Amino acid sequence: MTDVRTGQAPPPLDRDAFGRRFRARFVDPAFRQEDEALARLEQIAWDAYDEGRKAPLTHPAGPGYAKPDYALSDEWRETREKLDAAQQRWADPATRSRVLVICGASRNDGTCPGEISKTWRITNWLKQELHAQQIEVDQLDLSLLTSDYDRHIHPCKGCVSTAMPLCHWPCSCYPNHATGQTNDWMAEIYERWVSAHAVVIATPVYWYQAPSPLKLMIDRLVCADGGNPDPTSTEGKKPALAKQIEARGWHYPQHLAGRAYGLVVHGDVAGIEGTRRALSDWLDWMGFIDAGSQARLDRYVGYYAPYFDSHEALDRDTAFEQEVRNVARAVAHAVGELRAGRLTPPDLPRPRAK
Secondary structure (H helix, E strand, O other), X not given: OOOOOXXXXXXXXXXXXHHHHHHHHHOOHHHHHHHHHHHHHHHHHHHHHHHOOOOOOEEEOOOOOOOOOOEEEHHHHHHHHHHHHXXXXXXXXXXXXXXXXXXXXXXXXXXXOOOOOHHHHHHHHHHHHHXXXXXXXXXXXXXXXXXXXXXXXXXXXXXXXOOHHHOEOOOOOOOEOOOOEOOEOHHHHHHHHHHOOEEEEEEEOEOOEOOHXXXXXXXXXXXXEOOEOOHHHHOOOOHHHHHHHHHOOOOOOEOOOOOEEEEEEEEOOOOHHHHHHHHHHHHHHOOOEEOOHHHEEEEEOOOOOOOOOHHHHHHHOHHHHHHHHHHHHHHHHHHHHHHOOOOOOOOOOOOOOO
């Protein structure tokens, strides 16, 4: 059994530092008439932080868990039950085929840029084609992280690298009410991934990489590939217990395997091939099935042209629009083949399951 290495984290905030952090969101003079009420709320928040009340609403886990008496978070249990129900619907051949179409751009006209993203337009082309194939579409716009009030995808904490069983499916790191890490969108997003028979991601390239909202979601989906569905087995987040479990052998369950995927990556200068390849590798690794060569697209729109008229450049590139629509057609075909049992990967053991 290896040691749990510690010493990196700084000491907790003291009372004064915590108070400054808490009050920072109430600088608007309109709050001054409620300073006494805010002071009382600050004290409650400090007590939760000081006592580490991460999950204040819990009940015993009950049957089906390794430790039935463990105080399991009500919020985590609710998410887990939704995922179980979504998985049952996904597996039911009587349900309508469903594709999750994801807009990975940060830009929308409800925030500082003041204009829709080209990626949003691309997702609408995808949606139109999928609807034409009688497929139900769930459109996920990750740019809402930049425009919605207090909406978050909190960053992955890297539990996997301590021990795989410490990474729970779904993620149990959030919400953390003690630290104010709440309103985590991933609880909803997990259900939307589980419900989908295929996923199509459309994304621009930001500095040779996927945009930060998309990357946040990708990192938080690590629990879908090898995550532990029973937080009681590690008594929440106890690293030593997780290390012991992995040392005995871990099976790395792939919770989203068997779904199809397509990709549309666009850029204006560089980075499209590397971004598309990274996304393909990630989805392949999680057990997704690519929908064929026409479902994996990377193209430049307005190559080295100015930004101000980039939507006009997209208007002119009618060939690109048809290629995007072909991605949707290829994914629709793959979903039909997959659900009919004619598109299955070879059932080969993985010598390196991690």
